[in-house]
Amino acid sequence: MKTVALKVLGAIAVLWAAATFTFFVQAALPGDRATLILNQDSGQIIKRSDAELAPVNEKFGFDDPIYAQYVNYVAGLAQGDLGTSYRLKAPVTEIISEQIWPTIFLTIAALVAAWIKALALTLLTAKRGRIPSALGSGYETFTAALPHYWLGVILLVVFAIELQLFPVEGGSSLIGLVLPALTLGIPLAGFLGQVTRDEFEKVLDQPFVTSARARGMGDFGVRWRHALRHAVLPAITLSGWAIGALFSGAVIAEIIFARQGIGNILVTAANMRDIPLVSGIVMLVALIYVVANLLVDLAYRVVDPRIEVSS
Amino acid sequence: MTDLLRVENLRVGFGDTEVVKGISFSLEAGRCLAIVGESGSGKSVTARTLVGLTGGRSQVTADTLEFDGRDLRGLRDRQWRDIRGRDIGFILQDALVSLDQLRPIGKEINEALRLHRYGSREERRKRVLHLLDEVGIPEPLLRVRQLPHELSGGQRQRALIASAIALDPKLIIADEPTTALDVTVQARILHLLERIRDDGSALILISHDLAVVARMADEVAVMRYGEIVERGDAREVLSNPQHAYTRALLDAIPSTHSKGTRLSPGTPHVAPVVERAPRAADTPVLDARGLVKRYAGPDGQTRTVVDDVSFELRAGETLGVVGESGSGKTTTARIALALTEPDGGEVLLNGEPWTAVPEKARRVRRREISVIYQDPLSSFDPRWSVEQILADALPPGVRDPRKRVGELLALVGLEGEHRARRPLQLSGGQRQRVAIARALAPDPSVIVCDEPVSALDVSIQAQVLDLLTDLQEQLGLSYLFISHDLGVIHHMSDRVLVLNEGKVVETGTADEVFFAPREPYTRALVAALPRLEPRAASGEPTPAQVVA
Known part of the structure; x- marks a missing residue:
């Protein structure tokens, strides 16, 4: 306590x-x-x-x-x-509380998308022989380097305008959340994937993995039940930063897909020198960072029970 | 009785290098085969071959590889997985890294049962508790939920064993099961393995420790460079070794009867003995008086790790400090080096206050005392060359550093070609020689040796111990020699200090402490030591008495 x-x-x-x-x-x-x-x-x-x-x-x-x-x-x-x-x-509190939810949904959706993509890619390609590993790792480096703005426009043109799979203007619908979330989530998945992969490959060389195999556990079991838990620890730490960065970086996705949200408000307020509103949003972002890091601490404790809360 | 395991002409290669070169052995149920060898001998690879865990890029071939009447050659992964854990149990060394740190031990043991579809959930739970009880872990209901780091080293190793014997496998392979354990804990783990063997399982024991092997094995196979150089009845091999390598291995073991002899015969003294002015003999070089050190534990309570420890180290003498983990020996060493501030008492160095004066006053005298650690690799900057490492350790004002580095290398038996090497380009023994040279660089009167040979193979250990003995004779050095290995301590020390839980239990000459221990703790420690009886001097075969 x-x-x-x-x-x-x-x-x-x-x-x-x-x-x-x-x-x-x-x-x-x-x-x-x-x-x-x-x-x-x-x-x-x-x-x-x-x-x-x-x-x-x-x-x-x-x-x-x-x-x-x-x-x-x-x-x-x-x-x-x-x-x-x-x-x-x-x-200012009223303006923020009206606009905050679309941005929070977008942040969470982007984070979840990034984690799923990073974990799936790691489970599938890490230490699966030289070529799959190199392809997986190379793909992650490539996506980590993608600029949000460019990626957003490409996704918009290909999937919304050409293929018409998703609405061009997202509004507040769930399906409209997909492309903005991917815009933010794909580069983040690259970062998360790289740290997870490094750790994953290290963990697979540990003696306890050999122990598990010697009990008769198969390759997938070893990855899923043993290695993954160890490998996600650095990515969890990184997520504290990622949540804050997603929240304050949401503006790009919001502008490209014409979404409501804090990002849009912030840009207008900054251009107009609406100082109380800008200050309020800066405070909010600080609060998001703080809360995100508290959540990360909590998640870390769940995954790694060695860290005990001394009572 | 038919053999449970038959191996003929087994070869294992990785790429172009063959690491196991056509070995053959067999094993009956209820018997123990020990495979002995130094690092790189191929013993661990052999063990892994028997459970099909040599890795994807290995090529395994054999004329016969038969377990319980079943041909193991060319099994698919699915078939191997049925055998692993159910028919063959595999125990690795050091449970701290061989158990998943993030999972309770109960889950790890249950995993072996679950993977082979043993019983219902409730039956598995009961079986796990029964297993914990069987391997001698107290309070199974509590322990089953604990993480490996919450258990003691011995309990962890027991939990690891429990997970390997969960399904009563016919064959158990133990790869260095007691390395990294204290001697009394080791004795109990060996006893547990003996019991499992007596219950009818066959046991393959992989070890570098011949004394452990002597206690456990019915048969011994000695491996070197991927070949079995000698194989036979354990007593026969250990008491009357036929192969020169086996004899050298046995000779290299420091023990109660090796004192005063060279452990690696045939190696010359590294440099001619130079007479030096004797240091003032009446004042001890190190004089520790009533040392106390306390630390706050994680639960907020203070723990006294060093409790009123006093000793004297005289010029040219070796004082052995022996104790199990947590006995306070390393903290004592750090206080002697004035790296840790004592909470009580003080140390005098060459008769003058040492720990009681400020660091600034100590700095000019630091060259009088130096240190050799267990693992030189972590105490070297990996980017530095040997030349840089040694030159950096020279005291200021040395006129010709290059020449002095050459002298130091010669002292420890290294050549000029080693100057440019980096730590990773040296073998373990060479690295420890560089560490010794570095300790000698400031021309100290005392060297604190903190487990200096614990990470080395027995033949390399023998060479390093011989080197330390030579250097002491030659340079009149005093050693504060810390080890958990009683054989090493007895071989090296003039006098011995036995520590337990921070307190001095007993002190005396090495022979007094080992042959006539006064205190119950020392007696228990000496009794727990697995050891080899002296062999017959000539080729006359006398069955060795193995003292457990």
Whole structure:
């Protein structure tokens, strides 16, 4: 239990650091924030008079000393208040909670696709003689190097436009999730496959594998029941990073397949300098990384029971 | 009685190299055949051939390869799998890596039953508990759910044996089943194997340890370079060896009766003896007083790993430190080297404070004491050449490093051609010689030898021990010699320190400790040692008495 408490404390510290960082970056950016808001609303770029600026400054508290603004911001965060979007004039939490689910589904689908593909390829080709191994390994290196944008467009053109197997615009349907998930999942499968394959080949040379064979176990049994469990450990560690990267990288798939999601919102917000919204999304991504790594720790403990939670 | 296993002219090759070159043997039920040999002799490959696990790229041929009336030649994988585990059980060495670390031992044992469709789930569960009980693991209900690392070394090995005998196979092959185990644990595992054999199984024991073989085997086959050089009744072979290689192997074993003799006859002293000024004889070179070291265990409790250990090491003397794993011998060595800070007590080096002074003051005196480890490969940078390794170890201010490296190599019996080699390009024995040369480089008065020969074959071990003896004579060195092998300790040591659970159990001259141990622990340790009785001096065959 002690380690769990420590992990939660660590997670809070990470989020706090992210909040502090985004707050001060936002405060340090050049240009007057009140002017920015007024210009955004009117679509003009002009210098504003003090009379125009005063109510905006008053409303957002820009006149307060910086430490007071910081305390306010953090206090708001503690209550789940991420501020108000300059452009959409709606609470950031509301905007995010509307758009977060499509991105989370996409992230999970991409991760699952990547794992299935990596494991299947490893089970089928690792240590199966020189040619299958080399083909499997070469294929993984190739896919790991594929740029998401290019892969997404190819998948779209081939499977949605030419073959018409999948809808061009995914919307929120399950079938519309397939191509975006593959766009993100195929290169990730390359990475996961490479670390799993390395470990798998090492494990197959271990004496306990010989022991299992000497009990009469066949090749598939040895791979499936013994080697795989050892081999997935590094890929599980890598998945903590992968979940965060998928989430923040989802934007490419979302744009190509015209999906709703956080990625789309982030790009618009960044272009428009909608600072509270950008900060909110940065915080969210930090939170996703933290949660992902907690999940990875948990999964690691399930697969490798040697690590015990000391009570 | 008909033979259970018959092998004639067995050949195993990998690519162009033949590693087993036409060997023949046979075995009856209830008998034990030991296949003895050093690394590379082909003994393990022979064992694996009998269960069809030599790997995809091997070519196996034989005139006869018959088990229980069945021809094993050209079996398909499916047929082999029926035999493995059910008719032939296979036990590997070192259960820590031979059992799946991520699965409870009960599952591993159950696997053997499940694969051969033994009974129902409930019957299998009962059988697993029965097996654990049978191999002598206490509290089977608790242990069955534990992971290998939660068991002691001996219990792990028992669990591994349980998984191999789960279906009462007619033949059990044990490949170095007691290597890496402490001597008292080894004795119990051997006893268990004996019992299994007495129950009617045939046993093939693969080992490099002739003393273990002497205790267990009815027949012995001695292998070298893929051939059986001598085969016959165990007592006959061990007491009256016919082949020169068997004799050399037996001579190479350090034991209670080898003291003062050279273990590898025919090897010359490596360099002429040079007279050196005797070091001050009255002050001990190492003087350890009441050493204490505690560590916090994983459960939060402190464990005292070294508990009030005192000893003196005099100039030109060898003090043997013997104990089982966890006895605190390596921690004691690290304190002597001032690599671990003691929690109590201190060590004096050449009469002056050593562990009690700050590291900065110690650094200039580090050259007075050096160390040789068990596995030199992990203590060398694999990218460095021998020349770099040795030059790096020289104290600052050596005028001609190249010349000094040459001298060091000559001291340990290596040639100039070895200078440019890297650790991986050397044999195990050569590597340990380089490690010795490195320890000699700063011209120390004390060398701490931490299991220096434990990873070596017996004939190489013999050469290295002889070398250490020569160097001591020649350079007046003092050794703090740590080993779990009582034979090695007795052969090398003037005096012996017996450690158990961090405490000094007994100390005395080597002969006192071995022939007249005072403490029950020492007596148990010495009694557990499998050993060979001295052979008759001439060709007169006297059946050896094997002491278990």
